[in-house]
Amino acid sequence: MDEEEDLEALGEQLYNLIYPKHAEIAGKLTGMLLELPGPVLSQMLQDEAMLAGALEKALRALHLAQESSKASCKDEDDVSASSDSLGEQLFELVDVYNTGHSQKITGMLLEQHKDAVLNLLSDPALLEEQVNLALTALKEQSVEETDVSDSSDADDTERLGEKLFSLVEELDPVHANDITGMLLEMEPAALIQMLSDHAMLEVAVQKAQAALQT
Missing domain, CATH: 1.10.1900.10 (c-terminal domain of poly(a) binding protein)
Known part of the structure; x- marks a missing residue:
């Protein structure tokens, strides 16, 4: 004291x-x-x-x-x-596609790096591609939850697989088929992020290559 x-x-x-x-x-x-x-x-x-x-x-x-x-x-x-502001602008653009999942898709796209989001706002073609991929992922999740599959979902999966294959082929043309098949077992949301994040894709491909060697 x-x-x-x-x-x-x-x-x-x-x-x-x-x-x-x-x-x-x-x-x-x-x-x-x-x-x-x-x-x-x-x-x-x-x-x-x-x-x-x-x-x-x-x-x-x-x-x-x-x-x-x-x-x-x-x-x-x-x-x-x-x-x-980015979130609001992106939501308005996504909502134009009237997918019924505007809020969810916007949230998924906002998980990307800020520069990638800015690119989406300035490139309508890229935005449309990302919206379709996000919609595919949401449908994939829905299929997994309900355990029901139809031809349109199969088409969506095929499109996602084709895009993934073309990127994987650049990194490992010899094992592109096997690696793509392994990657397609991942969560759809992770696959979408992988399509826009090359570093993440490279890491996933390296892991798949290691698994194939063992």
């Missing part, structure tokens, strides 16, 4: 010295200086030059913290606003 009372007394003395020149931020500056060791504070109360130097450092630190905070808030606001 004695130490707390001593610190409080030092704080009051510091505040009284700081207030005349820095009324608006006297509380903050006092709080910053009170983080210094007790003996240093006691000496500071007796030495005006030492106090002025400490105040100058505290003011500089406070200024930098405020600038950093402003920049950080601005960046967060920009990212948040742009993300919300």
Whole structure:
């Protein structure tokens, strides 16, 4: 308790010295200086030059913290606003296709990297392709849940397989058929992401190649 009372007394003395020149931020500056060791504070109360130097450092630190905070808030606001805006723009474009799954498809497409989403907004052909792939994946999920298959779903799977095969063939033309078959056993949502993420596809192909070798 004695130490707390001593610190409080030092704080009051510091505040009284700081207030005349820095009324608006006297509380903050006092709080910053009170983080210094007790003996240093006691000496500071007796030495005006030492106090002025400490105040100058505290003011500089406070200024930098405020600038950093402003920049950080601005960046967060920009990212948040742009993300919300991207989602809204994408939903409006996806909704045009009247799939009955606009919300789900938009959510799936928004899982991609921001640059990929921006490409979708500026390239109608690419967007249509991605919407069809997402719709295929949703139908695949629906088929798995209900355990019912029909010719249209088979066609969708075939289209997905063809697109996948053409990409796999570039990486491993010898084992393209086997690898594509293995990849098609994955979740439809993962396959769609793989079609737009080359790095992810390469990793999956490498795993399949390793499995084939064993």
